[in-house]
């Protein structure tokens with residue numbers, strides 16, 4: 411591994427570059443955390459002990475750079491508890507990457523942050539609705555007030571920060587208080603991220619994932635709050651009317667020869683597992699573990715065995731399924747003119763694209779006979795050869811059309 415400080419820096423994306431327009435490496439270096447939130451999809455907590463070594467992640471980052479990744483999103487566990495954080499962020503910056511850090515904010519202090527601040531472009535601080543809703547989800551009375559008190563550390567350092575809020579089926583009514591708080595505290599944006607059902611969330615909040623109606627309500631509310639408070643409120647969701655124009659970007663062309671083309675969001679878990687797109691992707695589509703091989707080797711083997719093409723198949727099916735469902739939903743809305751006007755005017759009904767792809771990947775994996783190899787079309791899906799040329803991936807698709815505080819797929823830290 412070359413010394414990051416001696417590596418000639420590439421051109422860094424401008425700070426205003428929307429998240430998702432460059433491939434993102436999302437790193438969860440540890441599962442230890444000072445909280446044990448009900449919605450935690452990484453199963454983090456004070457007793458959790460999974461952690462990656464700084465050396466292994468430094469090698470991963472270098473490989474990811476060679477594979478075309480240009481943004482580092484560090485989450486956790488609580489990343490401020492990981493001893494290698496400063497070194498990893500500095501390495502990313504030396505390579506010219508954009509850097510974000512997701513934190514619950516409770517461990518921010520001036521002395522530590524003065525060292526880290528120059529290495530971080532944007533801090534995503536977790537705020538989940540009203541103080542009462544936040545404390546309930548976080549499992550600690552006073553957690554909301556304690557986090558808000560620590561925001562002054564970021565302001566004193568001149569660090570840009572936004573709020574990231576987990577959207578459940580039950581907490582949309584508290585999001586206005588989050589946006590009000592953002593205005594009061596100087597946060598640059600609010601990102602609403604639909605609850606994912608992994609880890610503790612799958613056990614404790616299995617009925618709290620927002621359904622289609624709740625996502626639609628959130629979509630409308632995000633537009634309203636953006637206009638009312640003049641603060642970008644981003645919902646991690648895809649509008650049905652974005653399916654056609656973004657098709658070439660949502661469904662990359664096969665055969666896949668470049669990892670970042672089909673996995674513009676690459677996740678590294680604290681156990682070393684590397685996953686494309688989302689924590690909920692079907693296990694057969696995981697690249698493997700950094701404990702077994704470096705990222706470069708995992709990526710090469712994955713592409714050779716057809717992992718990229720398999721993932722595109724899941725994207726293709728998700729895209730066709732959504733288009734068909736979208737037509738049906740719009741027809742149904744014709745009977746409700748007011749609601750239809752909202753949906754049309756606000757970009758169509760939203761869906762969680764990553765959840766849709768994950769769901770279809772799991773169905774395909776369940777259908778795949780054990781003896782079937784990883785060759786193209788091994789899952790029996792007829793490829794669509796009419797796909798247009800590949801382009802950049804629109805991870806940053808947004809109800810407000812603005813950059814989110816951190817990439818979709820991150821849980822609040």
Ligand code: SF4
Nearest residue numbers: 443447450487822823
């Ligand atoms: S959601 Fe974030 S703050 Fe809560 S336990 Fe998980 S990593 Fe820690």
